[in-house]
Amino acid sequence: MKLCKVSEIVGTERLARAIMTDDYVELLAAGTLLRPDYIEKLKRMGITEVFIEDDGLLPEQVVILREDVETIYKEKVRSIVERHVYSQNAELQELTDTADEIISNILEDDRLVEKIFDIRERSADIYDHSISVCALAVLIAVKRKLARDVIHDLGVACLFHDIGLRYLDFDCSNVIIDELSEKNREEYCKHPVYAYSALEKETWITERSRLMILKHHERLDQSGFPMHTSDIDAETQILQVCDSFDEMICGIGCRRSRVYEAVEYMKMSRGVLFAEDIVNGLLDFTAVYPAGTVVFLNTGEMGVVVKQNRQFPERPVLRIVKDAEGNTIKEETLCDLLEVHSVYIDRVLL
Secondary structure, eight states, X not given: OEEEEXXXXXXXXXXXSXXXXXXXXXXXXXXXXXXXXHHHHHHHTTOOEEEEOOSSOXXXXXXXSOHHHHHHHHHHHHHHHTTOOSSOOGGGGHHHHHHHHHHHHHHTOGGGGGOOBOOOOOOOOHHHHHHHHHHHHHHHHHHTTOOHHHHHHHHHHHHHTTGGGGGOSSOOBTOOGGGSOHHHHHHXXXXXXXXXXXXXXXXXXOXXXXXXXXXXXXXXXSOSSSSOOOOOOHHHHHHHHHHHHHHHHHTBSSOOOOHHHHHHHHHHHBTTTBOHHHXXXXXXXXXXXXTTOEEEETTSOEEEEEXXXXXXTTSOEEEEEEOTTSOBOOSOOEEETTTOTTOOEEEEOO
């Protein structure tokens, strides 16, 4: 892909990177043909440059679940959970099959455990969040060689861990919980209890899964909720780590963060809030700068992440799109940060 001025677009180009609002609402999807009416809309919005497709090197995005598969799972979870009420609901049992399908998807691809994945910031959606947490947690569990029944229970707990948020009558997306009113803050801290209670009498879910759901916001230093306990089994700790990381990058119960900010938070919290080995397991396969991330370098140049370096997720391969003077670079120019030690990412733009 290449960076192009909107004023130079003629109407036959296609977007290489989606155009998003600050709240991660997609305005134009990647692959969209930039028709004249779209070009005028971009100009009115004050957007002066966009990334368009060309014959050059495209970002090599690597994901745990294919986008089409993830969408199917998300809509299934949404459809079933939104029909759920406080009374027992046998339909919820169908989601145990979804957990097993996600587990099978990961187990069937031996190469997944050797990859670095591009996990991107996105809007707050508890169903998307649940699928993402499930995929992350299952991958960690598989790499740790846990028993299949334990992985199953972990996957089920991941899909249901935030069902209690549905019982809140206020929006907890992209907010700081401590800045909520006392009443809303107390209600938010009860959502693990609401989830546990909603599933307490269901015979198709194990007590192990229910306890994972109840304890997914507890912390090693007892600063969590709702019980302020440090009595947390290893499987629940996997859920806690994946939930906390993914909450940060989608903004559920907290301000949304960039991936690299969430990575730094997890690093600082290991051994204090979270088990160090589990955090390390997550970070081992998480790209600090996902493919397609636009960054500024200490040299003043602008680049786009096109590929990850397996053993060094903080030193990706970039395509330089602007020089230090701000001039757009037409030809393909790559910079492998693993090979150029004096160059580093100064800040993230997009």
